[in-house]
Amino acid sequence: MINEIIRINVSSMTHTMEEIPEKYKYLGGRGLTSAIVADEVDPKTDPLGPGNKIVFAPGILSGTSAPTSGRLSVGAKSPMTGGIKEANAGGLTATRLAKLGIKALIIEGEPNHEDWYHLYVSKDKIEFIKANEHANMGLYELIGKLWEKYPKSGLVGAGIAGQRLLKNAGIFGNNPENTDPGRYAGRGGLGAVLGSKRIIAIITDDDGGQRPMPKNEELFNTGRTKMVNALKEHAITGGKAGTDEGALKNYGTNVLQNIINEAGALPTKNFRSGYFEGAKNISGEAVHELVDEMKEKFGDKSEGEYGHACHPGCIIRCSNTVPDKNGKLIVSPLEYESAWALGTNCTIDNLEDVAMLNRICNDIGIDTIDAGNALAVAMEAGKIPWGDGKAAIEFMKKGYDPNDEDGATFMHGAAVAAKTWGIDRVAVVKGQAFPAYDPRPIRGIGVTYATTTMGADHTAGYTIAPEILGSAGGADPRELNKADLSRAFQSTTAYIDQAGYCLFIAFAILDIATGMEGLEETVAGFLGKEKYDITAVGNKILKTEREFNKKAGFTKEDDRLPKFFSEEKLPPHDVTFDVTDEELDAVFEKM
């Protein structure tokens, strides 16, 4: 197999292999998943019906020696937003697929049976394996069992929530050590799409596979060196774990907990305040200290860690493992968005409780951001007391019981939970819940939430980098004209997602010009093109996605934030979201 598309048909339980068609030759990752979904899925189709397809595609550079490039894109029509969706994650599967020469794995059709299956993909065979005994099993147990039989395999799939077709079901992925199923392509309910095909896990084994080789080695290597140097040199992406240098290696993404709080933009108690007194207790610094403490106490026996890589070949290594008081793994990773959603947004400031809530999300197969917003909605509805971590844990465990109505409602995500429980206050765009930045004091990220094709999503156009973190020369967070900034970030992000790079390379390449050159040169060199323009290619991906959403029935009115963001002032800075509708519309109108 080389440069192939594998098509799995769950109606006939067969597969075909196709050589990658000319029109997809220069695509990968998000570019490829979105192109295939746009070409083959009717935008009006039922996301959980026979017409939807789910596509897994490694990035263009996944499996190569380009640093931090092993990301997997998963695409389909989203059951949560009703629009197109791409979610991406680290883990093992992208590099495994790439080494098997598989550019995309498409799962399509409608099962005409009641059984559950795993899909096993290797150099010599692709087969369905009956897996009824693994249905409704917690994912920590499942990945352990699968590795006993298929050691070192990449695993992605649908957990309990996905198997029950609940809208906040993510696609889980095992981490390189197989200690946690927490490498999620979490957002938008893609786990439910896989569940509708009655597939639990996709097991990839790259034994006998080969590293994909660039067409123009010289250009690729030049770009690669520039990228490695930029990532090593930059204070955010470089440094060394356990030293003063290297923000991501030492504190992970959750270093943002304190800074967004100090900026007065940390959404607290379901977006009632921008400041949370307890933020410091669940911050990246707190995890760092806990890891050090447990290492001191238990030495190498402690499973706590920072500076962890979520996939082979990541040199940024922002991931971590949160230990309990005995040094045993609670969850890996605990990221900023998750700690915020399950902690701050519910006013829970006990680190162990927050880590445990994240573990349950990972175990039952749901996205943490929407889960945290849904928990806050449950608190609004009086089902759990605000700030009560233990009660939240008990509530979330209802998700294991297939007969528990609250558990099922919760696992549909915040929008459905709010509707079902009669709560008006819910922070969603296109049915998908907000991430960890209040858009009232930080306007650019609000423009991204409103306009991205994905539903409220920070990664789609991470303007926080200039607005708060001072990247790319900085930008005033209160400035209202943010269409250009958001568009530029959305476009570059689409390119990065297509390349298979992790979005966090952005910190280095925005500040270091040669790093940005390295991005284009590695991609162009791999593909054997002279140039592969970042903005043009990024825009094309966005247009394909936007077109799909339009045909699915989205209008300008879907590119708006919930009303309370423009009406209710957010303390401590007492600001509202004042960006005009015209400015929001300009993101795509002026593209």
Added chain:
Amino acid sequence: MNIRLKFYASLRKHLPGTEIGEEVVIEIIQGSTIKDVINSFSITEDLAKIIFINGIHKNLDYILEENDLLVIFPPIGGG
């Protein structure tokens, strides 16, 4: 005059013994800038990357006022 001060992440070592996010009151000379404060802690300018005065971004030349809350982060990122 007095200002309130918080250092985060790798800068916290300059305020030994403080908890994460703990506020420290320091006395400074009237008319001091943020640059003067970081110099007094021997923190280099490239490390004082993100600076808030009362929750609003400021740069090193800002002249501090009585009871200002000065919060400094080194270069950090996430998402």
